[in-house]
Amino acid sequence: SVRRIGILTCDVSHGTGESLICDFHGEEGPPEAYSGIIEEADLGDADDMADLSWSVVANSKNVESGDLAGDYTQKGHGALVGGRAKSFTLTALAPEEDGSTNLADGVRKMTLTASN
DSSP, X not given: OOEEEEXXXXXXXXXXXXXXXXXXXXXXXXXXXXXXXXXXXXXXOGGGXXXXXXXXXXXXXXXXXXXXXXXXXXXXXXXXXXSGGGOEEEEEOOOOTTSOOOGGGGEEXXXXXXXX
């Protein structure tokens, strides 16, 4: 069954090819740390980067720690599909009410690695 399992937020300093430091805050369990690389993106003004934030949806009911690790590719505007067995969909969250920008919808391809 498809279900929302949490939020993935990543800090990045400069755009394509730069490393990501990410935290997954799941509906259950402790936060999980990930690192990653943006391989393809259209992020606009990369000098003024905001956090990248996605809602995480699982296509499987059995989700284990570290399962978000893997390659992600864009499927439609603002959505990335990947992780273990390509069983996760990351959907860019709407911009924050405080006016900060979520540039996650510009990411086309990235790789995540479990840090813990």
